[in-house]
Amino acid sequence: MQNIQSYIENNKDRFLSELIELLKIPSISADSAYKKDTIKTADAVAKSLEDAGCDVVEICETDGYPIIYAHKIIDKNLPTVLVYGHYDVQPPDPINLWDSPPFEPVIKETQLHPEGAIFARGACDDKGQMYMHVKAMEFMTTQNQLPCNVKFMIEGEEEVGSVNLAKFVKENQQKLSNDVILISDTGMIAKDTPSITTGLRGLSYVEVEVTGPNRDLHSGLYGGAVANPINVLTKMIASLHDENNHITIPGFYDNVEELSKDEREQMAKAPFSLENYKKALDIDAVYGEEGYTTNERNSIRPTLDVNGIWGGYTGEGAKTVIASKAYAKISMRLVPNQDWENITNLFKKHFESIAPKGVKVKVNPHHGGQGYVTPIDSIGYQAASKAYQDTFGKTPIPQRSGGSIPIVSLFEQELKSKTILMGFGLDSDAIHSPNEHFGVWNYLKGIETIPGFYKHFVELSK
Amino acid sequence: MQNIQSYIENNKDRFLSELIELLKIPSISADSAYKKDTIKTADAVAKSLEDAGCDVVEICETDGYPIIYAHKIIDKNLPTVLVYGHYDVQPPDPINLWDSPPFEPVIKETQLHPEGAIFARGACDDKGQMYMHVKAMEFMTTQNQLPCNVKFMIEGEEEVGSVNLAKFVKENQQKLSNDVILISDTGMIAKDTPSITTGLRGLSYVEVEVTGPNRDLHSGLYGGAVANPINVLTKMIASLHDENNHITIPGFYDNVEELSKDEREQMAKAPFSLENYKKALDIDAVYGEEGYTTNERNSIRPTLDVNGIWGGYTGEGAKTVIASKAYAKISMRLVPNQDWENITNLFKKHFESIAPKGVKVKVNPHHGGQGYVTPIDSIGYQAASKAYQDTFGKTPIPQRSGGSIPIVSLFEQELKSKTILMGFGLDSDAIHSPNEHFGVWNYLKGIETIPGFYKHFVELSK
Numbered sequence: 001m002q003n004i005q006s007y008i009e010n011n012k013d014r015f016l017s018e019l020i021e022l023l024k025i026p027s028i029s030a031d032s033a034y035k036k037d038t039i040k041t042a043d044a045v046a047k048s049l050e051d052a053g054c055d056v057v058e059i060c061e062t063d064g065y066p067i068i069y070a071h072k073i074i075d076k077n078l079p080t081v082l083v084y085g086h087y088d089v090q091p092p093d094p095i096n097l098w099d100s101p102p103f104e105p106v107i108k109e110t111q112l113h114p115e116g117a118i119f120a121r122g123a124c125d126d127k128g129q130m131y132m133h134v135k136a137m138e139f140m141t142t143q144n145q146l147p148c149n150v151k152f153m154i155e156g157e158e159e160v161g162s163v164n165l166a167k168f169v170k171e172n173q174q175k176l177s178n179d180v181i182l183i184s185d186t187g188m189i190a191k192d193t194p195s196i197t198t199g200l201r202g203l204s205y206v207e208v209e210v211t212g213p214n215r216d217l218h219s220g221l222y223g224g225a226v227a228n229p230i231n232v233l234t235k236m237i238a239s240l241h242d243e244n245n246h247i248t249i250p251g252f253y254d255n256v257e258e259l260s261k262d263e264r265e266q267m268a269k270a271p272f273s274l275e276n277y278k279k280a281l282d283i284d285a286v287y288g289e290e291g292y293t294t295n296e297r298n299s300i301r302p303t304l305d306v307n308g309i310w311g312g313y314t315g316e317g318a319k320t321v322i323a324s325k326a327y328a329k330i331s332m333r334l335v336p337n338q339d340w341e342n343i344t345n346l347f348k349k350h351f352e353s354i355a356p357k358g359v360k361v362k363v364n365p366h367h368g369g370q371g372y373v374t375p376i377d378s379i380g381y382q383a384a385s386k387a388y389q390d391t392f393g394k395t396p397i398p399q400r401s402g403g404s405i406p407i408v409s410l411f412e413q414e415l416k417s418k419t420i421l422m423g424f425g426l427d428s429d430a431i432h433s434p435n436e437h438f439g440v441w442n443y444l445k446g447i448e449t450i451p452g453f454y455k456h457f458v459e460l461s462k
Numbered sequence: 463m464q465n466i467q468s469y470i471e472n473n474k475d476r477f478l479s480e481l482i483e484l485l486k487i488p489s490i491s492a493d494s495a496y497k498k499d500t501i502k503t504a505d506a507v508a509k510s511l512e513d514a515g516c517d518v519v520e521i522c523e524t525d526g527y528p529i530i531y532a533h534k535i536i537d538k539n540l541p542t543v544l545v546y547g548h549y550d551v552q553p554p555d556p557i558n559l560w561d562s563p564p565f566e567p568v569i570k571e572t573q574l575h576p577e578g579a580i581f582a583r584g585a586c587d588d589k590g591q592m593y594m595h596v597k598a599m600e601f602m603t604t605q606n607q608l609p610c611n612v613k614f615m616i617e618g619e620e621e622v623g624s625v626n627l628a629k630f631v632k633e634n635q636q637k638l639s640n641d642v643i644l645i646s647d648t649g650m651i652a653k654d655t656p657s658i659t660t661g662l663r664g665l666s667y668v669e670v671e672v673t674g675p676n677r678d679l680h681s682g683l684y685g686g687a688v689a690n691p692i693n694v695l696t697k698m699i700a701s702l703h704d705e706n707n708h709i710t711i712p713g714f715y716d717n718v719e720e721l722s723k724d725e726r727e728q729m730a731k732a733p734f735s736l737e738n739y740k741k742a743l744d745i746d747a748v749y750g751e752e753g754y755t756t757n758e759r760n761s762i763r764p765t766l767d768v769n770g771i772w773g774g775y776t777g778e779g780a781k782t783v784i785a786s787k788a789y790a791k792i793s794m795r796l797v798p799n800q801d802w803e804n805i806t807n808l809f810k811k812h813f814e815s816i817a818p819k820g821v822k823v824k825v826n827p828h829h830g831g832q833g834y835v836t837p838i839d840s841i842g843y844q845a846a847s848k849a850y851q852d853t854f855g856k857t858p859i860p861q862r863s864g865g866s867i868p869i870v871s872l873f874e875q876e877l878k879s880k881t882i883l884m885g886f887g888l889d890s891d892a893i894h895s896p897n898e899h900f901g902v903w904n905y906l907k908g909i910e911t912i913p914g915f916y917k918h919f920v921e922l923s924k
Contacts, residue, residue: 302686308775309695310776333681333686
């Protein structure tokens, strides 16, 4: 029985060549021209899970691309880990910006990856990170080190919205029942700074319309005597933040969870240079909610930003007009426990209520999504943390992302279990961009770290 | 010796046919295709002034269309009235909206003009109103009732900015020296409600640019942590008015002349229905500076309006972006004594000073013009008021216009004399629009009223 380090040492060339074969298939879910390839990729993933020792492997047909379900149940009384990943990839465009063809993987050394990195579309997002779990499974089954039950759910439509996955999850709650969900589809701070993504922000996106007079007016003859929709809109938007940049919508913060001192201290450990941050954006100062750091403002705090505004004359030169209408697109980033539909209603109610006489105001909700968080005191987080400590020799830093992975809050809602986001990618991996790559070191480190999660999760669950 | 009423009675058909001949010549200064016609019009005007009894008539060449100068000096010790008008007209487009060809004048009865109205481009603006002065001159010279010296200055480029007139005035201050300037190029409130325009507003027009980060950012990853140029711009614009809609720019009101209680009372006599005003604009309330009526807000008070605003994503659907830049076009309507260049500097200084850290702000002045006012206690105003009382049997209402006639403040600056704006047109005359017309009654009433101005001006000057 080998330990994971020696197993990787003995098999790493195969681990790499297998992933490279998978990366050669252009599984572009957004482009129907690649339908055959995408289905071929699904079959290859199914085969790899069989080879990795799963007892049951199903290719579940959907209205779109199939979902691969697999499991190995060793003891109904032991915990069950559900692994999620996706085998589809982003389109490679603009193709001319790639140094090597996106579906002809090559391993090249880079400054950050002296051990080499695999350059190919999907190398990191998510074929490479998904395949780490397949190889970790292979290690655990072949070396009799699988401590609990495992289920896999690998989809092929993540890059196009996971519509059929949502349906699949709702209809298969029993089949997918688990104690914790494990996903590697995010990143970590740096090779020497492991981190675990513990939170994702939700979103509420609305468009507002302010109507004043029934037609555009001459500002000389009407200026100062009628409500100017643009002036009114600026006043209304400005009033949505107070002097401390707190959002003034009544009830907006009601369900916002205040982070524990401990978690904020953990977050603060993330290496961060305010000087470099400002330099990179060419700003002389940051700006935001009083009482929070930059990293807190863009992760654990809800925000309200105007994403677009327009009205009146915007062409060359000057026109002395008072516009009939003014518009803005406004989005709110939400934190866990803020329900996006509730927040959308609070915004609508408030924004309409502050409209002065002389104008009509419409608020049109666009779309939204829930936020998500994993408590750092949960067994799942602690197990992941210990696994990183074993392989990196460092306690990973809990990290809140400002972005969103909608599927994660769906899992919690439908399957009633928490998700652990063990990402091994780096910001520099260029996912969704030309020359996407994934460090060989990161790939193997992921394979090395994952089994530790299982071990510690089972122990902590006892 | 006839009085003016009988003189008009005996000559009105000729007064009409002469004007109609003048209206047939398409003197469109904006369109070089009509150059010959425009010059032909200048000659016709010169001829008419000769016929009206002027001793000297000059066709003064300029870099553009000629300026007709004429005078009759009867006694150097008597006051001198300078009459200004223009013989050029607006283009008639859209031509298909005219009920009769714009340069084939016809007299048609309308509900408002049972005595008929002359339909033609320039009928009111300004050939018709200018020609009233020519015919009033004819009456005064032929009937030995000219009580003072008269000078005429009739230009051909008013509709294209009067660039060469400004030059001409600066270079001929002696030749144009006068005690009062008389212009009929405005309107009155109604046929039974004579009014005199006593004020015109000035203008300062600027464009502002707010720059935040050096590129558009993802609102999920940066939202709440950096200054959003659009949010900042709305806050900055909103702060330009206080809760009473007073403008907050330091020094903005320093030179604003407060109107006498008497003048405000005179203004308040103008017939005005707030209900109809709101109905016409489809608004449920008016809006503006605390302590002033609607008619005061758009005439005697300075205002600040955003004429256009834009930034970020303004297309279909949603984009979660934080824009790098946001823009607005802002104009201020100014009242007499506010210097537009000074106000532009005050705005620039203030707007840049309120920019929060984290953004850069640029203010680009566009253009501007001075306001103008005629005190109602001036001899010129009083003479005009008495003239209206004689012919309308009513004291005219002093009226401030929200718009601007830049040339008027130039006259005051260069010739050091006040202008009296005796307008006989109506809002319904459709100047600058299809089917422009001028009531026969208004035309003859102007000819009847003008000589009274001369008489009273000379008497009051004694």
